[in-house]
Amino acid sequence: MENMQYAEELVKEFLIFRGFTSTLQAFERELGTDIGKGFHVDKILELIFSVYIPQFRAEDLIEVLSFFKKCFSSASELVLISTLSKLEGSILRYYVVHALQSGRKNKVTEFFGMYGNDLLQRDKDWTSWFAILYLKNPSMDPQFRIYFSQEWFNALHLSVRNFLSEMFNANLRIPALLKISSEKNTVNRLKKDIRQLNVRLSELQALLEEKEAQLFRSRSNASSVLEVRMGQTNGTMSSVTGIPSTGVHEVSVLPSRVSHETCAPASEADSAKDWVVAGPAEVSSELIPSKFAQGSSSKLDRRLGESGTSDTLEMFRDDFYIDTGREMDGEEEFLEVKVDFQETFLCHTSPISRCRFSASGNNIASASVDGTVRIWTYDPSTPASRNATIYCGAEIMSLEWDCKSDRLLLIGTADGGIKAWNVDAKRVVCDLSTTEAFPRVLDLKCSPVEPIFVSAAASRGYILRGLNILYRILDF
Incomplete structure (x- = not known):
């Protein structure tokens, strides 16, 4: 019911826009007498058998039948199109029969003159009908006698009624105006679901960042406690000895x-x-x-x-x-190297294949074999605003930070993709792809002095080949 009212409003809006005031008034009068608010098959039958055929309006009859055929133009409705074509042929034969019964042979001659060639191309059975004008009593002819009977007309009328009722009342064919309202409701529902999912995603991202911060603080506290205990142990050993x-x-x-x-x-x-x-x-x-x-x-x-x-x-x-x-003499002194502290980053769920420090040393990018890149920081004093998770959809083959701005991370994948991730905007600002012959981006290097970078790509298969491509990016 809601879809029907919305479609009626669209029709009124169109008629007013085009200035069809007379049609608008007639439309409103018909709406006032409409009770069922649905498809009325009797109105269609009345238009065909009580208006177009009795008034010999062959052109309008052909047009309304063609309109019905356009409603079933898809390949999945071939059976319906075939049935409708047979009904169309029977309705046109009844037009000829009614014109002969009314003594209007001139209308038959006019009908064959306008549509005869088209009828012959679609159905060869119409060939014999061109001779009906020359028969003295066609209603008694064995070939045409059945079409002049009341039983045949009643069967045709009932067949057309059943076909149209089945097609429109069973919702096998819904007018486009009614679909607009349904699609509008579907779009609104999907937009609402998308907004709810975005809110949920934001909440989960905030929760993930909070958990990462808590985990980082816990590790920092554990390291501090370990250092204090080691200091106490050294002091105890000194007092004993x-x-x-x-x-x-x-x-x-x-x-x-x-x-x-x-x-x-x-x-x-x-x-x-x-x-x-x-x-x-x-x-x-x-x-x-x-x-x-x-x-x-x-x-x-x-x-x-x-x-x-x-x-x-x-x-x-x-x-x-x-x-x-x-x-x-002649010996080189080597200073001892020892580990001052150790931090563990546990946010990857698959084996980690590579990692890179940013140019400033504040951020670290790490990639795992499942196509995920994580950007994180090891220093609790460094803001975590750049922390992010990037899903690339393919195995990560190379990582490289921009040497100048320290805000772009280049990611090379096994499917020939090169993505430029802006850590401040938290989105992919450039998505490139190599040629199909060299889909594996094995390495990426940025120039330390110019806004350019070079990629090293390799082919697949038994015969391996390589390709270097130089890129220049504006606003690098």
């Missing part, structure tokens, strides 16, 4: 340097690492590596007697480098 932790650290570096610079054998190097800190009285004998214990023991004994422990350590360090200086 009687030697300050700074002194132990200063002396403990010495064997490591000796073992690397003098190229001692593995057994001697291992023994040089086994230090025992017992107390101030035993420092000189316990801190000397076994390799140099014999050559410098007398010297150390004399100095132990002349000075205290701390002075002895300083003398020992000076003499040690003087005596072994000849062995250190």
Whole structure:
């Protein structure tokens, strides 16, 4: 009912727009007498059999029948089109019969003159009907007698009624105006669903960012607690041995340097690492590596007697480098590297294939084999506004940050796609693709001085080939 009212309003709006005031008045009068608010098959039958045929309006009759055929023009309605064509032929035959029964042979001649060729092209059975004008009594002719009977007319009338009722009352054919209202309601419903899904997506993204921030804070707190406990442990060890932790650290570096610079054998190097800190009285004998214990023991004994422990350590360090200086000539010093802290990022659900730092070092981009790229930060003091998840739909083959602006991330995929992600706008600002012959974007590199980047692509199959493409992007 709602669709019908909306369609009527559209018709009125069109008639007013075109200035068809007389038609509008007639339309409103008909609406006033309309009771069922639906399809009226009797009105169509009355128009065909009580208006067009009795008044010999062949042109209007042909037009309304053609209109019905246009309503069933799709390939899936071939059966309906065939049935309607047969009904159309019977209605036109009744037109000829009615004209002969009314004594209007001139209307038959006029009808065949206008539509005879078209009728013959569609149905060869019309050939014999061209001779009906020359029969003295066609109603008695065996070939045409059936068409002049009341039973045949009643059967035709009933067949047309049943066909139209089945087609329109069963909703197999809905007028386009009624479809507009239904489609409008469907579009409104889909828009409402989209808005609700967008709100839900925003809520989930906010919740995900909040969880990531909580997880990051928890890891930072755990690292701080671990560092505090390690500091307490070192202080406890210093109080037990009687030697300050700074002194132990200063002396403990010495064997490591000796073992690397003098190229001692593995057994001697291992023994040089086994230090025992017992107390101030035993420092000189316990801190000397076994390799140099014999050559410098007398010297150390004399100095132990002349000075205290701390002075002895300083003398020992000076003499040690003087005596072994000849062995250190030509050797390169290597500083030890140790891990100060460690953070774990657990937001990927598939194996991670590659990761890249941004030019500023504030953000990290990591890609997994499921085609997902995550942008995150390791420093809690860095804003998390750039954190994002990018779904590329294909395996990630390469990642590269823009060297100049630090706001574009280039992503190369296994299906030949190159995406430029703007971390501030949080969207893909450029989507490129390589040639079909080289779909695997293995590497991407940005120029450090110009707004250009180069891609390295490879082919698939048994014969592998490569291709480099240089791109220049405006407002890079």
